[in-house]
Amino acid sequence: MTRAARIAVVGGSIAGCAGALAAAEAAPQASVVVFERSAGALRDRGAGIAIHRDRFAELAAAGFLDASLPGFHAESRRWYTREGAAEVPAMGKPLAAHPFPFTSHNWGQLYRYLRERLPERVEYRPDTRIVEVKPTPSGAELTLADGGSESFDLVLGADGYRSVVREAMFPGITPEYAGYLCWRGLGDMNRIKGLPEEAFFTVGIATGHLIAYPIPADEDGGTRLNWALFSTVPPELTPDFTTATSLPPGAVSESLLDHLETLISTQLPPFWADAVRTTAREDVFIQPMYDLQAPAFAQGRLLLIGDSGAVSRPHAAAGALKALQDAAALADLWRQTPDATDVAGLDGLDGLARRYDAVRRPAGHAVVALSRRIGQAQVRQVPDWAAFGEAELSAWQAALTQAPDGTIMGGRPL
Ligand SMILES: Cc1cc2nc3c(=O)[nH]c(=O)nc-3n(C[C@H](O)[C@H](O)[C@H](O)COP(=O)(O)OP(=O)(O)OC[C@H]3O[C@@H](n4cnc5c(N)ncnc54)[C@H](O)[C@@H]3O)c2cc1C
Known part of the structure; x- marks a missing residue:
C-alpha cells in the first residue's frame, strides 16, 4: 500500500519558502509542513538583494521568479575612493565604471513573493522552533520546542547558518568567522541628492570598502539606499564572533557604532559619509562575516538548502540566489526521479537526495570560495585603491570575480 510522502521544511525564509514550493510542485501528493521559529513578519530585518539578470531569467524559466517582483535595473558598477585625491570631490575620486547587469530587490518583498506563492496545502507553522532532528532509517523525527515530536x-533543512538539521548530519560543523564585519543599513533617499541612476557603487577605503545601491522600499513605494560597509576592526573592539551570530538593529554596541562613525568620517568621501548617516544610528545592524561549506548537502533523508549548506560572504551577490537555485534544482531532479513522490518508492527518495547532493554541493561550495576570494582581496588585503587606473581596476575585477569552474559574480549558472 502506498501513502503520500510527508515532507518537513525546517526554516521558512527564502530557502524554506522556495524549498516548500519545490516540494509542493514536484510531489503534488506529498504533505508539506514548514516549521518557522519566528512568530512575526520576517521582512522587518530585510534589506537589499542583488540578482544577476541572467540568473534571474534562469529562475524565471524554472518557475521560481517572475517580473512582478519589484526591482531596479542597474547597468554599471561605479568605483570611487577618497584616498589619494588632493581635493576630495564629494563622491570621491572616480576610479572606474564597468557593465554590471544586476537588478536590486528588497529582501522583504522577495520573501513575501515566495511566501504568497505557497499553495494552500503547504502548512506554514510560524512560531514553531525545531530543537532536535533525529535521523531514522526511513526519514527523521523532529522534536519541537513545545516538547512534541x-x-x-x-x-529539507532551510534553517540558515545555525542549522539544527546540519547539526544532526555533521555535529560540530559550524560557520567560521572570516575576521571582519559588515555594518548595514537603509539610507533615506529623500536626503541623498545627486546619486547617478542605474548603477551600483563601490567606495574603496583603507580597511575595506562600502557598497551601495538603491532598492525598492518595502512599505511606501519609494526608494531606499541599501548600503554595506565591510571593514576589519581593531581586536579590542571585536566581540567574540567564533559562535556565529548577527547583530540586529538595537543590538549593536555603542563602541561598534562609534567605530562606524570613525570609519565614515575619516575614510569615506563626504557624499557617501552623509548618505550612510541618513540611517538612524539605532537602525544600523551588523553581520559578522562567516564561511561555511557543509561536507555534503544530503545524508539519508536530510537535505540542506540555502545557508544551512553553504554560507557565503555577500561579496559575490549570490546568497539568496543560491538558496533559490537549490530549490529549483531540487524540483527539477524530483520530477526526473521515478517513485520519489510516495513512500512506496523509498529508493526514489534516497536517489533524489544523492543526486541533489551531487548537483548542488559543488555549486554551493564554489560560491563560498569565490566570495572568500573577493573578501580577501577587497577587505583583508586591501589594494591601493587610488593607484588603480580605470582599465586596470576593471581587469582586476574581471579576473577576481570569475572562478575557473565557471562561477562568477552573481553566482553560477543554474
Ligand atoms: C529576516 C532576515 C532578513 C534578511 N535580510 C537579508 C538582506 O537584506 N540581504 C541579504 O543579502 N540577505 C538577507 N538575509 C539572509 C538571506 O536571506 C540568506 O542569506 C539567503 O537568502 C539564504 O536564506 P536561507 O533561507 O537559507 O537562510 P535564512 O534567511 O537565514 O533563513 C533561515 C530561517 O530558518 C529559521 N530557523 C532557524 N532555525 C530554526 C529552527 N530551529 N526551527 C525553525 N526555524 C528555524 C529562521 O528563523 C529563518 O527564518 C536575511 C535573512 C533573514 C532571516
Missing part, C-alpha cells in the same frame, strides 16, 4: 519521510 513528528515523523517525516524527508526533511
